[in-house]
Amino acid sequence: MVITDYVVHRAAQSYADTYGANALDKARERVLFFQKNGDSIGADMWIRVIIALKDLANTGRSAPASDRR
Numbered sequence: 001m002v003i004t005d006y007v008v009h010r011a012a013q014s015y016a017d018t019y020g021a022n023a024l025d026k027a028r029e030r031v032l033f034f035q036k037n038g039d040s041i042g043a044d045m046w047i048r049v050i051i052a053l054k055d056l057a058n059t060g061r062s063a064p065a066s067d068r069r
Helices: 005-036 040-059
Strands: none
16 A cells, blocks of 8 residues: 555644644654564654654645645
8 A cells, every 4th residue: 555645744744733842752652663563664654754744844834745635
């Protein structure tokens, strides 16, 4: 299953709304959880969310321009 950048950025926005300033730390915890449990796909997904959170912090955009609807 392919997860689009739009979905990743929506997840990041939701995480930012829920955890505020702690969103990056919470997302890093998710990466470690999946890595410890041998789930590289889950860990990779959360790494994408971290990248999206950083993009959101830098640009204020919740989704990439190419994926906005």
